[in-house]
Amino acid sequence: MSYNYLKSAKKIICIGRNYAAHIKELNNPTPKQPFFFLKPISSVITPIAPGLARKELPRDSSYHGLSVDGSNAGPILIPSGVKVHHEVELALIMDKYVSNATEENFTPSDVYDSISGFALALDLTARNVQDEAKRKGLPWSIGKGFDTFLPISKFIPKESIVNKQDLQNAFRLTCSVNGEPRQDGTTDMMLNPLHKIIQHISTMISLEPGDIILTGTPAGVGEIHPGDTISAELYENGKLLVDMKFDCDKRPGPYVYKET
Numbered sequence: 001m002s003y004n005y006l007k008s009a010k011k012i013i014c015i016g017r018n019y020a021a022h023i024k025e026l027n028n029p030t031p032k033q034p035f036f037f038l039k040p041i042s043s044v045i046t047p048i049a050p051g052l053a054r055k056e057l058p059r060d061s062s063y064h065g066l067s068v069d070g071s072n073a074g075p076i077l078i079p080s081g082v083k084v085h086h087e088v089e090l091a092l093i094m095d096k097y098v099s100n101a102t103e104e105n106f107t108p109s110d111v112y113d114s115i116s117g118f119a120l121a122l123d124l125t126a127r128n129v130q131d132e133a134k135r136k137g138l139p140w141s142i143g144k145g146f147d148t149f150l151p152i153s154k155f156i157p158k159e160s161i162v163n164k165q166d167l168q169n170a171f172r173l174t175c176s177v178n179g180e181p182r183q184d185g186t187t188d189m190m191l192n193p194l195h196k197i198i199q200h201i202s203t204m205i206s207l208e209p210g211d212i213i214l215t216g217t218p219a220g221v222g223e224i225h226p227g228d229t230i231s232a233e234l235y236e237n238g239k240l241l242v243d244m245k246f247d248c249d250k251r252p253g254p255y256v257y258k259e260t
């Protein structure tokens with residue numbers, strides 16, 4: 001299946017501030033309930049794997065649709081004047097419709113039933129754009145939604161998870177830049193667990209098969225620059241499930257960051 005799952009995503013929903021140490025490192029308040037934002041499908045890129053030819057893009061464009069196999073192999077593009085931060089995150093891939101679930105009827109075991117699998121993702125963030133939006137009460141769409149701001153791995157079917165009974169405590173996420181470790185966190189540290197995330201979103205926005213949910217980043221976020229190489233790994237109970245690597249380039253085109 002590999003990258004075909006990306007063709008079915010109708011929306012990409014990202015939970016913010018779900019790990020205490022990340023909230024602290026950016027001096028943010030802890031939300032009273034989960035909150036989220038959306039990323040556009042045009043922000044998706046996939047690793048340039050051996051044998052997977054880099055997709056030809058029309059001159060100067062940064063996105064031209066997913067390939068027929070769902071991939072969009074290419075580098076991370078850093079827009080001019082933008083401080084881009086990496087945020088490594090576990091992604092859930094929905095398999096069922098979930099709508100208006102309640103805390104009583106949506107339990108941790110319902111997570112396994114409602115998803116088809118997982119992916120490893122980087123919720124890239126234009127931190128200076130986001131900081132300005134936070135100050136001014138503006139949306140985060142630009143800061144989170146630039147082309148290439150969602151590097152994502154191949155699909156990991158849920159059947160490949162060994163401990164299906166305890167997904168919440170199963171995963172470790174790591175990320176390094178130019179070989180230097182930056183992020184290393186485990187999903188047992190989430191403030192809002194996976195079942196609460198799905199249930200809460202579904203009370204406002206119904207989840208559909210194929211939708212992608214990013215579950216928040218652990219501590220250690222930091223800047224990446226053109227010329228850097230970033231790598232990330234996802235482990236389940238000590239076993240490597242997937243890893244991925246991306247180069248960083250300058251974004252072509254006219255965009256230069258200016259205050260709104």
Ligand SMILES: O=C([O-])CC(=O)C(=O)O
Nearest residue numbers: 015016017018125216217
């Ligand atoms: O940009 C942020 O700090 C919010 C967020 O996405 C996260 O916590 O993963």
Ligand SMILES: [Mg+2]
Nearest residue numbers: 087123216217
């Ligand atoms: Mg994030």
